[in-house]
Amino acid sequence: MYITDIDRYERSFLQLVSSRYIAAVLAEHTRSKMDRYLAATEKETEKYTIMTSKDLQNIKNSVKSQMAAEEETKEVIGMKRKAVDPLEYQLEIDERIFFAVNFDKFNMLFRNESVVDFATERINRTAGEIVKAFFEYGKDKMFSLKENDSPSATPIHIANMVADTDIASRNDISLPKDPIEPNKKPSLQEIVRGYITLLRTDAAGFIKLKDERGANQYAVNFEKLRNTMKRRMLEGLIKERYGIATCRILRILIERGKLDETQVTKLAMLKANDAREKLALLKTKGYVEIQEVPRSADRAPSRCFHLWYVPLEKCYEELLVDCYKTVCNLQQRKTHELKIRKTFIEKINRKDVVENPELLSEEEQKEIANIDKILERIEVSKSRVDSVIMILRDF
The missing domain is CATH 1.10.10.10 (Winged helix-like DNA-binding domain superfamily/Winged helix DNA-binding domain)
Known part of the structure; x- marks a missing residue:
């Protein structure tokens, strides 16, 4: 059986949908959540001739629950049939359904990377890899940025996730020695257990014990990490x-x-x-x-x-506003830098110059390098501020 370009496209599309990197949306999803919330609330209030404050509160709660349910089921909208055989499958999509980039999925990836970098900076590289293993183990079970903890895992699961790394050979953690064989090197599971204990007892609160899930069940404590990382940024500022x-x-x-x-x-x-x-x-x-x-x-x-x-929450809001102002200033600076070099930029974008860069003098070559350096610095600054905004607003 030959696999055509269309088959490859459909297979890639199916993988993106199943991985939740793109999500199905309806026409009404082009409006913001607040606009849809206000419209649904107004539609429900029209059913009442006399309304009390309690009725209004019940309507708001009902609309919020309905919108939350729509967000949970939005991922399977439009997917009529899934693949049965890797080479023979059929993807049927409702004509009324559109697909859009699922930004929440990417924000979760960015959040996970921020937590791993925080663990690496605060403890060491091995601790960051242990936290990353928790995310890899539960990546198919994380659906929202507002979750209080990650999917639970045991030390054995984490040890299996990091089995291909060189964690065991680093020996960068002090573990209690075996009184019978003091020169015996600790096993991979013992090292993983030691790091989980270290991450759990750390003041930042990376790991929490989940007794309700059973013995030796641990998870990344997002609820505490939110406050820790926000406070760390505020104190640094x-x-x-x-x-x-x-x-x-x-x-x-x-x-x-x-x-x-x-x-x-x-x-x-x-x-x-x-x-x-x-x-x-x-x-x-x-x-x-x-x-x-x-x-x-x-x-x-x-x-x-x-x-x-x-007042911590007020401080975080003020800091977020300052970040927005910083991004605006950086964008204005970029626009200004391009505006004052408008004539030169038009020259280097001419067809003859693009085909033959040797037409530019040595000074013009230096000016191109200078422009690239300025724009690179602006974009790097915007990227750093964006990471701060993500933690303050989305995390």
Whole structure:
């Protein structure tokens, strides 16, 4: 049997659909989720002549549940038949169905890569490979970015996933030695168990134990990693902009909760004037706020405790807005760089110059290299900011 180009195309298409890299969509999916939510809510409210607040809340909850169910079943829309034999299959698609890139799937891949890089940076390369093995084992069972944990796996499953690597030969983790054979090298399973324990006890919370799934079941703890990675970015920003002492004050307030100025000064080991100045700076930038606790019923300012605290969610929102502004500024800079070189760009894009680059002088060749370097730096900066936006908004 001959396999034509159409067969190859259909097979590749089927693989992309089954891997959820593309998803089936209907015509109404071209609208945003909020527009579809508002339209569905308005349609349901028209059925009522008299409506109470409880009825309205029930309608909103029903519409949200219906939209969530549509998102879960959207992946199988339009797929009428699946392949039975690898060489003989038929893919029937409903004419009303369109297919689009499933951005959630790619965002999950980017999220997984960020977690692996975080584990590698915080512990070592082997720890990153162990976390990556968890993702490889459960890649077909992860459907949403908002999941609290990854599919569970045992150390034996992870050991089988990393069997082809050189983890066993690195010996970069201290394991308790066998009292009978102290010179015996640890096995691959023992190394994997040791790293899982290390990742589980780490303050970042990479791995969690899932007792409800059975004995020796572990999973990547997305719920804790979200807060850890967001807080890491916030602290890094404060440290870079305002110094390590200001970052230390912010970290103390996050860990200890609401504190007065004297407590902050004592814990941060700073002079009273320095601590007051840095708290005022953080307050001006919107990273900390003040909670008044009155001593008496008249709530006089002179008879109130003033407690400092960090509104984390507000800080993350402000940081996300700053990232959007940064991307806009980078794009404007790129447009400006191209605009001031418009005549030169038109020249190098001429047909005769494209066919024969030797028509350009040495100075023009250097200018082309300079343009490429500037554009590359702008795109790299945009890519880095995009990774921060993904963690703050989508993770």
